[in-house]
Amino acid sequence: MVKFMYTNVTKRKLHSHSCDKGMSHGLPILPHTQILVLNNSYEPINITNWKRAIVLLLKEKAQALSNRVIRLVNYIRIPFVKISSQAPSRALIYKRDNNKCQYCGATRSLTIDHVIPRCRGGQDTWENLVVACSSCNVKKGSKLLENINMKLARKPFAPYNRVQFVLANTEVPEWQEFLFV
Ligand SMILES: [Zn+2]
Numbered sequence: 001m002v003k004f005m006y007t008n009v010t011k012r013k014l015h016s017h018s019c020d021k022g023m024s025h026g027l028p029i030l031p032h033t034q035i036l037v038l039n040n041s042y043e044p045i046n047i048t049n050w051k052r053a054i055v056l057l058l059k060e061k062a063q064a065l066s067n068r069v070i071r072l073v074n075y076i077r078i079p080f081v082k083i084s085s086q087a088p089s090r091a092l093i094y095k096r097d098n099n100k101c102q103y104c105g106a107t108r109s110l111t112i113d114h115v116i117p118r119c120r121g122g123q124d125t126w127e128n129l130v131v132a133c134s135s136c137n138v139k140k141g142s143k144l145l146e147n148i149n150m151k152l153a154r155k156p157f158a159p160y161n162r163v164q165f166v167l168a169n170t171e172v173p174e175w176q177e178f179l180f181v
C-alpha cells in the first residue's frame with residue numbers, strides 16, 4: 001500500500017492592509033537634496049530636485065532605489081548629444097577632472113597632461129588627457145607611468161552624457177556606483 005504523505009504547505013499570508021508605498025513611514029528619498037534619476041536601463045539621465053522626484057514616485061513613474069536615487073518605470077528615449085564622440089576640449093577635461101591634478105590632487109597651476117606622451121604616440125583623446133599641476137607635469141615629463149612612481153587618481157574616461165560629469169566628482173556614495181553603467 002502506498003501511503004500518501006501530506007506535507008505542510010506554507011500558505012502565504014496576504015497582507016490585509018493595502019500597500020501604502022511607504023509614504024506614511026517617511027519619505028522614500030532624502031528631502032532637500034538632489035536626486036539622481038536613472039532610466040529604466042539604470043543609465044543615469046538626470047539630476048533633479050527632491051520635490052520633482054517625489055512627484056515621479058507618487059505618479060508611479062519611478063521607483064526609489066535608495067534615498068538619493070530613483071529609477072524610471074518605463075524606458076525613455078533621450079536624444080543625448082554623446083559627449084564621448086566629441087573631441088575633448090580643454091574645458092571639458094578640466095570639468096571631468098573637477099579642476100584637480102589627477103596625480104597629486106592640487107587645484108592650482110593646472111595644465112593638461114598626456115598620460116602617454118605625444119612623443120611616444122599618445123593621442124588627444126579622453127582616455128589620454130588628464131588635468132595635472134605643472135609640477136607633476138614636469139616631474140612626469142615624457143616618461144610612462146609604469147616607469148615612474150606616479151599614479152592617476154582614476155582611469156581617464158570619455159563621459160557619455162553631462163550627468164557623468166557630476167557623477168565623476170560626486171561625494172554621494174549612492175551615485176558613484178552608477179558612473180560607469
Ligand atoms: Zn600634481
